[in-house]
Amino acid sequence: MDLAIPAAMVADFERESAPPALSIEGVHKRFERFVALQHIDLQVRQGEMLCLLGPSGCGKTTLLRIIAGLEAQTGGRIVQNGRDISWLPPVKRDYGIVFQSYALFPNLTIAENVAYGLVNRSRGKAEIAARVEELLKLVGLPTSGPKYPGQLSGGQQQRIALARALATAPRLLLLDEPLSALDALERIRLRGEIRRLQQQLGVTTIMVTHDQEEALSMADRIVVMNHGVIEQIGSPHDIYERPATPFVADFVGKVNVLPAVALGGGRFRAGRLELQCAGDCGDHAPGTPVRLYLRPEDRVVEGALDGAPNRVRGRVSKVEFLGSSCMAEVRIDELDGLPMQMVFSLNQLHDLNVRVGAGLELALRSDRIRVFGAKDASQ
Amino acid sequence: MSATAATLPAARPRQLALSRDDLVARGVLLAVVAFLVLFLLAPMAAIFVRAVQDNDGNFVGLKHVVVTLTNPSLLQAAWNSIWVAGVVALISVPAAFVFAYALTRSCAPLRGTFRLIALIPLLAPSLLAAIAFIQWFGNQGIAKPLLTWFGISTIYGPLGMILSEVYNTFPHALMILITALTLADGRLYEAADSLGTSTLRKFFTITLPSCKYGLISAATVVFTYVVSDFGAPKVIGGNFNVLSVDVFTQVVGQQNFGRGAVVGLLLLIPSIVSFVIDHRVRRKLRAQLSARSVPYAPKPSRGFDLAMTAYCVLVCALLLAVVGMALWTSLIKLWPYDLTLTLRHYEFVLVDSDLAPAYTNSLKLGLYSAVFGSLTVFVGAYLIEKTRGLDVVRPLIHLLAMLSMAVPGLVLGLGYIMFFNHPANPLGFLYATMPILVLSIIVHYYTSSHLTAITALKAIDNEFEAVSASLKVPFYKTFFRVTLPVCLPSLLDIARYFFVVSMASLSGVVFLYSPDTVLASVAIMNLDEAGEIGPAAALASLIVLTSIAVCLVYAVATRVLLLKTQAWRSVARR
Numbered sequence: 001m002d003l004a005i006p007a008a009m010v011a012d013f014e015r016e017s018a019p020p021a022l023s024i025e026g027v028h029k030r031f032e033r034f035v036a037l038q039h040i041d042l043q044v045r046q047g048e049m050l051c052l053l054g055p056s057g058c059g060k061t062t063l064l065r066i067i068a069g070l071e072a073q074t075g076g077r078i079v080q081n082g083r084d085i086s087w088l089p090p091v092k093r094d095y096g097i098v099f100q101s102y103a104l105f106p107n108l109t110i111a112e113n114v115a116y117g118l119v120n121r122s123r124g125k126a127e128i129a130a131r132v133e134e135l136l137k138l139v140g141l142p143t144s145g146p147k148y149p150g151q152l153s154g155g156q157q158q159r160i161a162l163a164r165a166l167a168t169a170p171r172l173l174l175l176d177e178p179l180s181a182l183d184a185l186e187r188i189r190l191r192g193e194i195r196r197l198q199q200q201l202g203v204t205t206i207m208v209t210h211d212q213e214e215a216l217s218m219a220d221r222i223v224v225m226n227h228g229v230i231e232q233i234g235s236p237h238d239i240y241e242r243p244a245t246p247f248v249a250d251f252v253g254k255v256n257v258l259p260a261v262a263l264g265g266g267r268f269r270a271g272r273l274e275l276q277c278a279g280d281c282g283d284h285a286p287g288t289p290v291r292l293y294l295r296p297e298d299r300v301v302e303g304a305l306d307g308a309p310n311r312v313r314g315r316v317s318k319v320e321f322l323g324s325s326c327m328a329e330v331r332i333d334e335l336d337g338l339p340m341q342m343v344f345s346l347n348q349l350h351d352l353n354v355r356v357g358a359g360l361e362l363a364l365r366s367d368r369i370r371v372f373g374a375k376d377a378s379q
Numbered sequence: 380m381s382a383t384a385a386t387l388p389a390a391r392p393r394q395l396a397l398s399r400d401d402l403v404a405r406g407v408l409l410a411v412v413a414f415l416v417l418f419l420l421a422p423m424a425a426i427f428v429r430a431v432q433d434n435d436g437n438f439v440g441l442k443h444v445v446v447t448l449t450n451p452s453l454l455q456a457a458w459n460s461i462w463v464a465g466v467v468a469l470i471s472v473p474a475a476f477v478f479a480y481a482l483t484r485s486c487a488p489l490r491g492t493f494r495l496i497a498l499i500p501l502l503a504p505s506l507l508a509a510i511a512f513i514q515w516f517g518n519q520g521i522a523k524p525l526l527t528w529f530g531i532s533t534i535y536g537p538l539g540m541i542l543s544e545v546y547n548t549f550p551h552a553l554m555i556l557i558t559a560l561t562l563a564d565g566r567l568y569e570a571a572d573s574l575g576t577s578t579l580r581k582f583f584t585i586t587l588p589s590c591k592y593g594l595i596s597a598a599t600v601v602f603t604y605v606v607s608d609f610g611a612p613k614v615i616g617g618n619f620n621v622l623s624v625d626v627f628t629q630v631v632g633q634q635n636f637g638r639g640a641v642v643g644l645l646l647l648i649p650s651i652v653s654f655v656i657d658h659r660v661r662r663k664l665r666a667q668l669s670a671r672s673v674p675y676a677p678k679p680s681r682g683f684d685l686a687m688t689a690y691c692v693l694v695c696a697l698l699l700a701v702v703g704m705a706l707w708t709s710l711i712k713l714w715p716y717d718l719t720l721t722l723r724h725y726e727f728v729l730v731d732s733d734l735a736p737a738y739t740n741s742l743k744l745g746l747y748s749a750v751f752g753s754l755t756v757f758v759g760a761y762l763i764e765k766t767r768g769l770d771v772v773r774p775l776i777h778l779l780a781m782l783s784m785a786v787p788g789l790v791l792g793l794g795y796i797m798f799f800n801h802p803a804n805p806l807g808f809l810y811a812t813m814p815i816l817v818l819s820i821i822v823h824y825y826t827s828s829h830l831t832a833i834t835a836l837k838a839i840d841n842e843f844e845a846v847s848a849s850l851k852v853p854f855y856k857t858f859f860r861v862t863l864p865v866c867l868p869s870l871l872d873i874a875r876y877f878f879v880v881s882m883a884s885l886s887g888v889v890f891l892y893s894p895d896t897v898l899a900s901v902a903i904m905n906l907d908e909a910g911e912i913g914p915a916a917a918l919a920s921l922i923v924l925t926s927i928a929v930c931l932v933y934a935v936a937t938r939v940l941l942l943k944t945q946a947w948r949s950v951a952r953r
Contacts, residue, residue: 089396
């Protein structure tokens with residue numbers, strides 16, 4: 001995404017200005033006492049990978065199933081490449097789909113599974129065989145044709161499910177939590193592979209996931225949903241660095257929340273501390289209670305400390321080892337011992353002597369502080 | 380979540396356009412509903428109507444009800460039905476519980492064999508037990524002196540009924556209790572052991588509470604079975620009148636349809652009550668099952684295992700003594716005067732008598748029911764479970780499928796006469812034909828087959844239909860290419876079940892046969908009435924042997940078939 005090559009930027013620009021691959025206009029899904037989707041407006045660009053991200057019950061799966069025609073919306077329009085598909089049954093829509101459970105036909109061989117949708121389109125046997133071979137090669141399992149799904153690992157099965165969905169060259173690929181049933185290692189491997197395949201084929205893809213790491217690493221754009229409402233649409237960087245709502249800040253990544261009062265002019269009082277906010281700190285009248293959101297890595301330590309604003313002292317009360325890094329709980333003196341989570345690399349851990357009981361001097365990065373009204377944040 | 384009902388549109392939500400697939404699915408679904416309405420609901424309604432009409436179809440209000448319910452002989456019959464059923468439940472359920480306990484909680488040897496022997500009563504018509512007990516304890520019975528020694532003058536009456544019904548209901552109770560005991564969570568016992576709990580205390584604090592629902596369910600099933608069974612009381616009941624025999628005599632003997640209808644409704648009461656109890660209990664059982672439990676593994680314990688083995692041997696010997704007596708009776712010339720072995724009785728029922736077609740008719744009924752029953756049930760279950768649309772109709776199928784269990788065969792048969800034999804019914808041509816026998820069997824045994832099919836379908840991935848729709852493959856193609864082959868073992872299981880139950884079934888079909896379609900179970904009853912006990916035993920033995928043969932063929936066939944068509948199962952990893 002950080003491509004600086006002009007050609008790519010042109011391509012990006014063309015993609016953004018081209019008519020959307022899928023346009024969702026005011027779609028809602030209401031039950032008698034429950035609203036699954038409030039009013040969803042969403043444009044999916046040609047060839048992009050869009051992730052629907054949110055906690056369970058946020059409506060992301062419902063939205064995907066509505067796009068697939070597996071559930072009917074109670075209102076709104078869905079337009080795919082200029083064609084209104086709002087009320088078409090699934091067979092009349094143009095998409096391939098991959099489910100969390102793989103849904104491979106257990107009694108058919110891998111080759112038969114991949115060819116399942118091809119056979120129906122009255123193509124020659126040789127042509128089908130060639131296409132199956134091509135697809136199996138594409139997903140990196142060229143020799144698995146005569147095997148049965150039960151003989152493959154979960155990750156391999158999911159690749160076959162992907163090949164089957166892509167076989168008929170649909171213009172839209174729907175992925176419903178495709179990685180959730182896999183173990184951690186396989187999940188990370190397949191993550192990269194799906195992304196590579198998607199970019200190679202340029203197929204417009206919508207993926208549902210509850211795993212923020214998955215969404216951040218795979219998506220062109222992320223749609224964060226909660227309670228049937230879209231909270232924010234943006235690139236992974238946007239979502240992480242500039243969360244639009246407290247919910248997004250909370251749900252994506254870890255965050256420290258400091259209760260504070262606005263003083264005006266981007267200054268806030270938290271405990272005995274007066275904090276300077278240099279980023280986008282919103283418009284809060286002096287005296288308004290607010291919440292300051294700060295990620296664990298958004299602090300300055302030794303070396304860069306001189307002259308930095310928002311300096312605090314604290315005492316380490318807990319260190320959680322995470323492998324390549326550590327999460328330390330630091331009780332901030334100026335905030336009457338309020339604990340804040342601070343992430344340190346292993347090297348920093350040693351260099352700064354971060355251990356339980358040690359004192360620590362640091363500065364909270366003024367450009368990273370996000371400010372939300374106390375009322376919004378307490379939702 | 381956040382919006383209230385007031386902000387919602389009142390209009391019915393718009394539906395997706397229907398594809399050809401949807402239309403096919405809905406058409407077949409409606410056909411299944413029509414089938415159940417026509418052959419289950421309508422006959423039941425006919426009974427209600429008939430209960431307030433005279434024989435000419437005039438409305439008489441509650442006359443039959445009042446007359447029937449104030450009739451002392453009928454009240455006596457009702458009381459007899461109830462107390463006999465109660466006694467049977469009190470004997471059968473504890474006996475089956477200990478047996479099930481031995482099979483699931485001890486290390487007794489030959490547990491598989493014990494289980495198979497205990498299930499044999501399922502294969503025989505309920506008449507068989509009654510005939511066997513008459514041979515043992517009847518007026519010329521081998522063990523008659525034993526009866527006299529106890530000071531009992533005759534086996535005919537409540538005693539014979541109770542013995543026969545305990546035999547007949549034993550496997551029904553056993554199957555439920557085995558399931559209940561198998562569901563136990565081994566970790567509870569491990570936890571109790573680590574706390575130093577005594578065996579007795581474990582039994583009363585863990586085992587009994589965990590199969591409480593199983594015990595209730597078994598008791599209600601046994602009770603209902605006995606109240607609505609017709610075969611055993613008919614043969615061994617003597618002058619001891621019970622409701623099921625009463626309704627038969629009223630309708631077939633005296634053409635008294637009004638009283639028959641009222642008694643039929645009376646018979647429905649215990650069934651409905653136990654249906655409701657059973658339904659609630661099953662839900663609780665499912666809740667227990669869904670918890671992630673570790674199966675209990677019994678540890679060897681010599682004394683206990685020995686006692687349990689002894690008990691199983693005793694019970695199996697008693698069960699085999701019953702079916703063995705029937706078999707022996709069928710093979711000797713004339714008890715007690717001429718004990719030479721002969722196949723004369725078999726020749727008589729299969730060739731010489733005018734009852735010769737009975738056995739072949741039963742075979743045909745079994746085959747037709749197996750083929751059409753399994754297909755109907757499976758297709759119905761598939762459409763409910765895996766297709767969408769017609770949301771109003773779906774619960775109806777499920778309800779009707781479950782309701783079939785609550786209707787005793789006798790009452791269903793009664794409903795069939797009143798509905799299909801009605802002069803105004805255009806379906807009247809079905810009456811007294813083979814098709815109506817097949818239909819009544821399918822409807823009567825719908826519930827457990829339906830549940831088997833639903834369980835099998837729930838076990839396969841829910842998204843097959845969604846995937847095939849996205850690949851533009853019609854759902855029925857996926858049904859034939861994937862769903863059916865994957866569920867083949869369950870389908871065959873359902874077919875076997877239909878075959879076996881239709882071979883042994885009597886209470887429903889006794890109202891529906893004609894001389895052309897007389898069935899083996901009916902023929903046994905008629906032979907017994909005519910005093911032809913040898914041929915009756917021969918025919919009963921034939922049914923048991925045929926069902927055993929079919930079960931063996933089924934076992935071999937499924938094994939071969941599975942090897943051939945289910946190669947994907949054996950190669951599965953892990």
